[in-house]
Amino acid sequence: MLIPDFLYGTAWKEDRTASLTELAVRMGFRGIDTANQRRHYFESGVGAGLAAAYRAGVTTRSELFLQTKFTYRGGQDHRLPYDPEASLSAQVAQSMASSLEHLGTEYVDSYVLHGPSSGYGWTDADAKVWEAMIKERTAGRARLLGISNASLAHLEQMTAAHKEPPAFVQNRCYARLGWDREIRSFCNERKIIYQGFSLLTANVEVLHHPRVTALATDLKVTPAQIVFSFSRAVGMLPLTGTSSAEHMKQDLASRDLVLSPESVKVIEAIAE
Numbered sequence: 001m002l003i004p005d006f007l008y009g010t011a012w013k014e015d016r017t018a019s020l021t022e023l024a025v026r027m028g029f030r031g032i033d034t035a036n037q038r039r040h041y042f043e044s045g046v047g048a049g050l051a052a053a054y055r056a057g058v059t060t061r062s063e064l065f066l067q068t069k070f071t072y073r074g075g076q077d078h079r080l081p082y083d084p085e086a087s088l089s090a091q092v093a094q095s096m097a098s099s100l101e102h103l104g105t106e107y108v109d110s111y112v113l114h115g116p117s118s119g120y121g122w123t124d125a126d127a128k129v130w131e132a133m134i135k136e137r138t139a140g141r142a143r144l145l146g147i148s149n150a151s152l153a154h155l156e157q158m159t160a161a162h163k164e165p166p167a168f169v170q171n172r173c174y175a176r177l178g179w180d181r182e183i184r185s186f187c188n189e190r191k192i193i194y195q196g197f198s199l200l201t202a203n204v205e206v207l208h209h210p211r212v213t214a215l216a217t218d219l220k221v222t223p224a225q226i227v228f229s230f231s232r233a234v235g236m237l238p239l240t241g242t243s244s245a246e247h248m249k250q251d252l253a254s255r256d257l258v259l260s261p262e263s264v265k266v267i268e269a270i271a272e
Ligand SMILES: NC(=O)c1ccc[n+]([C@@H]2O[C@H](COP(=O)([O-])OP(=O)(O)OC[C@H]3O[C@@H](n4cnc5c(N)ncnc54)[C@H](OP(=O)(O)O)[C@@H]3O)[C@@H](O)[C@H]2O)c1
Pocket: 008, 009, 010, 011, 012, 033, 034, 114, 148, 149, 170, 197, 198, 199, 200, 201, 222, 224, 225, 239, 240, 241, 242, 243, 244, 247, 248, 250, 251
């Protein structure tokens, strides 16, 4: 399976989800991130956008990398994709069945636990959910598994408790935390792919930093493109959730931008 070098994020798009998903695919994105969490995502809108792109001959299912998530009751509103009275493993199975229906597919490329159940550590509930996710994978409904919003403690406990480490960690990436340095190095050592979100919105100070704006002027690119190019240079798989066609184009063009090793070092330490 080909893992794309950019993920298009579909959160917070509500009624525009279908048209923006279709636009993202038309613009060249081949990785799509969503969640079966109606509170922040409109997963069936993603499916409608993909169906429109398939109908128009823009792409096919097999060329795409589709990622969705299982979200605990606590992260949902009243629009639940499962019976809250059912066991956690039944909730995972129900949420997956609903995701596949929303997305018009028989499998997802990546299935992600949206966040552990407690901020303090890996719980029995998380272990049950993870084992249920592995079952989904074994049954062929997911190709790879991941976890999101995880701390180092979560990851250490999770990898100690289960034979199988995640293929992905998806986290909000703060420059002031060395761009999530500790977790990125945990991931690097284990060949886990680190997916970074909020690369622009969590790091506004970087976008305005004189070293970054000067570099952008020099290279005739935007500070946002510098940040995305930097993220890839340090081994991340970035997400963008732009609603603008122009920004989609710029974000994808950042793949051709190569920063010098010195620039990468400067940006890595810029907000510490
Ligand atoms: N796992 C989780 O808990 C979690 C949490 C949050 C997000 N996510 C995922 O990550 C995705 C991305 O979310 P995000 O938090 O990174 O924020 P985002 O929704 O992608 O917001 C990015 C912001 O940056 C702007 N932007 C994008 N490209 C730009 C460019 N080239 N130049 C200038 N501005 C640009 C966008 O404005 P324009 O729209 O005007 O371009 C937007 O305001 C979400 O859709 C979701 O799939 C996951």
